[in-house]
Amino acid sequence: MARAETSADLIAAEDVLLFVNAAITSTGQREFHSGADEQSLSLDFLHEYVLGNYRDLYAATLALDVNDHNAVLIARNLLVTAAEASAEQRRAEGRLIARRLALLPPQRVYGLFRRLRRARVNNRRTRAIMRDWLAARPDPAFDAVKYRAAVKDAVRHAHLAPAGELGPFLFTPHRPAAYRTPILETWRRAHYEQAAMYDLPYTVAEGFAARHGVPRGAFLERVAPRLTRLERLRLQESARGLGAEAVRADLGTMPLTRLASYVLGLSLEDRRNRRDELTAALRTAARRAAGEDAGRWGTVAAVLDDSFSAYGSGQKRRRPLAVALACHFLLEALAAEYTPLWLSGRADALSVRPYGPTPLGERILDALELGTARLVIVSDGWDNAPPGLAGEVLRIWRTRLDPSRACAIVHLNPVYDAADFDVRRLAPTVPTAGVRDAENLVALVELAQFAEGRTGLPELRAHLARRVEDFLREGP
Amino acid sequence: MTKVTLNGLTSRPSQVWGGVRLVPLIREEPIEDLRLDARLYDADAGVVTVDPRTVYCSYIPHGYVATWADDGAPAAAYGTQLRDAADRDRAPRRMPLRFHRRMARRLDKNRLRFLPLHVALEGYLALHFGGPTFAWKEWSREAIRRGLSPRAEEAYTGGAVRGLADALRVFEIYPGQCGVLVYAADALAAAFVVPHPADYRALHPTLIHDLYGELIYHYAMLGGPVPAFGARVDDTAVRSLGDLRAAARAQRDEWAAFHEDVMAGGLLDGDYTREYVQEVGPYRLSRLMPSFERHRENHLGELIDDDAGRLAYLKTFRLSENQVRRGHLLTRLAAGDWSLSTTAAAMGVTEPELVRRIEAAGFGYLLRQDVRDHYRARARGDAARRGR
Numbered sequence: 001m002a003r004a005e006t007s008a009d010l011i012a013a014e015d016v017l018l019f020v021n022a023a024i025t026s027t028g029q030r031e032f033h034s035g036a037d038e039q040s041l042s043l044d045f046l047h048e049y050v051l052g053n054y055r056d057l058y059a060a061t062l063a064l065d066v067n068d069h070n071a072v073l074i075a076r077n078l079l080v081t082a083a084e085a086s087a088e089q090r091r092a093e094g095r096l097i098a099r100r101l102a103l104l105p106p107q108r109v110y111g112l113f114r115r116l117r118r119a120r121v122n123n124r125r126t127r128a129i130m131r132d133w134l135a136a137r138p139d140p141a142f143d144a145v146k147y148r149a150a151v152k153d154a155v156r157h158a159h160l161a162p163a164g165e166l167g168p169f170l171f172t173p174h175r176p177a178a179y180r181t182p183i184l185e186t187w188r189r190a191h192y193e194q195a196a197m198y199d200l201p202y203t204v205a206e207g208f209a210a211r212h213g214v215p216r217g218a219f220l221e222r223v224a225p226r227l228t229r230l231e232r233l234r235l236q237e238s239a240r241g242l243g244a245e246a247v248r249a250d251l252g253t254m255p256l257t258r259l260a261s262y263v264l265g266l267s268l269e270d271r272r273n274r275r276d277e278l279t280a281a282l283r284t285a286a287r288r289a290a291g292e293d294a295g296r297w298g299t300v301a302a303v304l305d306d307s308f309s310a311y312g313s314g315q316k317r318r319r320p321l322a323v324a325l326a327c328h329f330l331l332e333a334l335a336a337e338y339t340p341l342w343l344s345g346r347a348d349a350l351s352v353r354p355y356g357p358t359p360l361g362e363r364i365l366d367a368l369e370l371g372t373a374r375l376v377i378v379s380d381g382w383d384n385a386p387p388g389l390a391g392e393v394l395r396i397w398r399t400r401l402d403p404s405r406a407c408a409i410v411h412l413n414p415v416y417d418a419a420d421f422d423v424r425r426l427a428p429t430v431p432t433a434g435v436r437d438a439e440n441l442v443a444l445v446e447l448a449q450f451a452e453g454r455t456g457l458p459e460l461r462a463h464l465a466r467r468v469e470d471f472l473r474e475g476p
Numbered sequence: 477m478t479k480v481t482l483n484g485l486t487s488r489p490s491q492v493w494g495g496v497r498l499v500p501l502i503r504e505e506p507i508e509d510l511r512l513d514a515r516l517y518d519a520d521a522g523v524v525t526v527d528p529r530t531v532y533c534s535y536i537p538h539g540y541v542a543t544w545a546d547d548g549a550p551a552a553a554y555g556t557q558l559r560d561a562a563d564r565d566r567a568p569r570r571m572p573l574r575f576h577r578r579m580a581r582r583l584d585k586n587r588l589r590f591l592p593l594h595v596a597l598e599g600y601l602a603l604h605f606g607g608p609t610f611a612w613k614e615w616s617r618e619a620i621r622r623g624l625s626p627r628a629e630e631a632y633t634g635g636a637v638r639g640l641a642d643a644l645r646v647f648e649i650y651p652g653q654c655g656v657l658v659y660a661a662d663a664l665a666a667a668f669v670v671p672h673p674a675d676y677r678a679l680h681p682t683l684i685h686d687l688y689g690e691l692i693y694h695y696a697m698l699g700g701p702v703p704a705f706g707a708r709v710d711d712t713a714v715r716s717l718g719d720l721r722a723a724a725r726a727q728r729d730e731w732a733a734f735h736e737d738v739m740a741g742g743l744l745d746g747d748y749t750r751e752y753v754q755e756v757g758p759y760r761l762s763r764l765m766p767s768f769e770r771h772r773e774n775h776l777g778e779l780i781d782d783d784a785g786r787l788a789y790l791k792t793f794r795l796s797e798n799q800v801r802r803g804h805l806l807t808r809l810a811a812g813d814w815s816l817s818t819t820a821a822a823m824g825v826t827e828p829e830l831v832r833r834i835e836a837a838g839f840g841y842l843l844r845q846d847v848r849d850h851y852r853a854r855a856r857g858d859a860a861r862r863g864r
Contacts (some may be wrong), residue, residue: 388706
C-alpha cells in the first residue's frame with residue numbers, strides 16, 4: 001500500500017543520511033578546521049539524536065560502511081540502552097552487533113568491552129555477545145598475551161571461566177613454574193631470555209625490548225618476521241633510518257588508501273626516486289579495489305583537492321589528500337578515458353602536496369568543458385577562491401546548461417564538518433557523500449546517484465533492509 | 477602629503493574565519509633583489525636560503541628578535557632597516573632585551589619572531605615623535621633631553637585578538653602571495669607586504685605575535701562572524717560555458733576593485749606624511765605618519781618602495797581613537813614649533829585649556845611642574861570668577 005509522503009518522513013530520511021555521512025567520515029579526531037573536542041561533541045550529539053528518534057535505522061547503519069570508531073560507538077550505545085528496546089528489536093540488534101564485531105579489528109572490540117565495563121553495562125545480552133565473540137577467537141592464548149589487560153577485563157566482566165592455563169596466566173601470571181602452551185611459555189621466558197621475545201607479537205616484544213635495553217634498530221631487524229602487514233608499512237621508513245633493512249612491506253598487497261597515505265608521507269625526493277615502484281603499487285591496489293568494474297565507467301573527469309586544508313591535522317595527517325590520491329588511481333582504473341584536474345594545476349599525481357587555496361569553481365569549469373560522462377569531485381568543500389563559485393557553477397550547469405543530466409556529477413567529501421553536523425556540500429543539485437576509504441568509491445557513487453532525487457523514508461528503509469539482509473547473510 | 481598605493485599587487489578573494497577576514501595580496505613578479513636579512517632565515521623556518529649573488533639589498537623588520545651581535549644576547553631590531561651588500565655583517569640598530577631565565581631558554585634558537593607587545597609600540601611612537609625640538613621654557617628638562625619617554629600604550633598581541641590565531645592557522649597561502657590585509661569585524665587592522673613569497677611564508681606565522689590596537693581587540697571580541705562575499709552569477713545571461721567562465725572571472729575582478737576602493741579605502745585614501753629614513757640601491761625606506769584626523773582610520777607604518785613606485789614592504793598599525801587624539805595633539809604642537817601660545821592660537825583655544833588637554837592626554841610630565849601649577853591656578857581663578 002502506497003503511503004503518503006509526509007514532511008516528517010522526509011526529515012527522517014535526511015537525518016539518517018546525514019548520520020550515515022557523519023559515521024563514515026568522522027573519527028572524533030582533530031580536523032583541519034575543527035578540534036577533537038568539537039568533533040566528538042558534535043558526533044556524540046548525532047548518535048544520541050538518531051538513537052533516540054530512529055532506533056531501528058540507527059542499528060541498521062551497522063550494516064553500512066561506517067568507520068570502526070562509529071561502529072564501536074553504535075554498538076556501545078545500543079547495549080547501554082538495551083532496556084529501552086522491545087524484545088524483537090533486541091534480537092535484531094544483537095545479530096547486527098555480533099556480525100559487526102566479527103569484522104572489527106580485535107583491539108577495537110576489546111576497547112569496546114572495556115568501555116562497557118567502565119559504563120557498568122552488564123546486561124544479559126552484553127554478556128552473551130562478549131561470550132560468543134571471545135569463543136569465536138581463533139587463538140585465545142595469543143589474544144591473552146597480546147591484549148592481556150583487556151582480555152582480563154572482558155573475562156571478569158562477562159563472568160567467564162577461562163579454559164586451561166589461561167586462568168592462571170591472566171590472574172596469577174608468575175605463579176606457575178612453566179606453561180605447557182607454547183606462546184605462554186615464550187612469554188614467561190621472555191622475562192629472562194632475550195631471544196624468546198622475538199617469538200612474541202611485536203607490541204608485546206616492544207615492551208620486553210625496552211626492559212632488556214635492546215637498541216631499537218637491532219630489535220626491529222630481528223622482530224621483522226613477527227610484524228603484521230600494517231605494522232610493516234608503518235615501521236618501514238623509521239626502520240630503514242635505523243638500518244633495519246629486514247622490515248620490508250610488500251606494497252603490492254596494501255589497501256589503496258593506506259598506501260596513498262604512505263606515499264604522501266615520503267619526501268618529494270624519495271617519491272621521485274621510487275616513482276616506478278610506487279606507481280606500480282598504487283595501480284595494483286587500485287585495480288584490486290576496482291574489481292570487475294575496471295574500465296567500465298566510460299569517460300571520467302575528476303577535480304581533486306590538494307589545497308592546504310587537505311593536510312588534515314596532526315592526528316589525521318594528510319588524510320583528505322590521501323583519499324584524493326587514492327581516488328585518482330581508482331578512477332584511472334575504472335575509467336576508459338580519465339582526466340585528473342588537481343586544484344593546484346599540478347599534472348603529476350605522485351608529487352602532490354597540500355599547498356595553496358581552493359579555486360574549486362574554476363577547476364569544475366575546466367572539467368565541465370571536457371564534456372565527460374561523469375565528473376567526480378573529491379574535496380572538503382571549503383571553496384574559497386572565490387567562496388561559493390563552485391556552488392554557482394554547478395547550479396547554473398544543472399539548471400541551464402545541462403538540464404538533461406548528460407554529465408553525472410558527484411561530490412565525495414572526506415571531512416566531517418562538526419558545526420553543520422554533516423559533510424560540507426557544494427550545491428543542492430549535486431549529491432554529496434562522505435568518504436573514508438577510497439575503496440568504497442564505487443558503492444558511494446552508486447548510492448549518491450540513487451539519492452540524487454529526494455529519497456523518501458520508504459525507499460531508504462527498503463534499501464537499509466536489503467543491506468542488512470546481505471550483511472547478515474555474508475556472516476558465518 | 478602622500479598616499480599609500482598597492483602598486484604591483486592585486487587582491488584575491490578573502491578568506492573568512494569567524495569575525496576575521498584575511499585578504500591575500502599577490503605579486504605577479506616577485507622582487508628578487510630585496511630580501512629578508514639572511515640571518516633571519518634559518519633551518520627551522522623551512523624556507524629556501526637566499527642566494528647572496530642575486531640579492532643586493534636586504535631588510536630587517538621592526539621589532540624582530542634575533543641574535544645579531546657576537547655577544548650572543550637576543551636583541552630586537554629597532555625600526556625597520558634597509559641594508560646593502562656591504563652591510564651584511566654589521567649588526568643593525570637594535571635594543572638589547574632582558575629576559576627572565578625561563579623565557580631566555582625558550583628563545584635560545586634563532587627563531588623568527590617579533591617583539592612582545594609594548595616594547596615594539598613604544599619604539600614606534602618614540603621613533604615618530606622625537607619630543608620638543610625647541611627648548612621653550614615651559615617644557616621640562618626631562619622632555620628636552622630625552623624626548624617622549626617610552627609609555628605603555630594599550631595594545632594587544634595577535635594571540636589575544638579573538639579568532640585571529642585560528643584564522644591564520646586555516647588560511648590557505650596562495651602561490652606568489654606577498655602580503656595580507658587583516659580585518660577584524662571588517663575594520664582594517666593591519667596591512668603587511670613583503671617583497672618575495674618566500675619571505676611571506678616565513679613571516680606569516682609572526683602575524684600572531686604582532687600588535688593590534690584596542691579597537692581591533694574589541695571589534696574581534698564583540699563583533700559577530702563576517703559574511704564571506706560569496707560569488708553570485710546571474711544565470712539569465714549565461715548561454716554557454718564560455719559565458720559562465722567570463723562571469724566567474726568578472727566576479728574576481730569585481731571583488732578586487734571593491735576591496736581596493738571600499739574595504740581598504742581607509743588605508744589607501746588617507747593622507748600620510750612620509751619621513752625618508754634610508755636609501756639603499758633603488759629602495760627607499762620611509763616612515764608613515766597619518767593625518768591624525770579624528771573619526772577616521774589612522775594607520776602608522778613603515779614602507780619600502782623603489783624608484784618606479786613599486787611597493788616592496790609595508791607594515792601598518794591601526795591607531796585607536798584615543799591614540800589618534802593624542803597624536804593629533806602632538807602633531808599640532810609640533811606644527812606650532814612646540815610653543816604653547818602659538819599652538820593654542822592655531823587651535824582656537826586658550827593656553828590653560830591647551831595645558832589641560834596635554835595633561836588629560838597623559839603628557840603632563842613633559843611640562844615643568846611650576847608651569848602646570850600656574851595654569852591650573854589660573855583656570856581655577858577663571859572658574860571662580862565665572863561662578864560669582
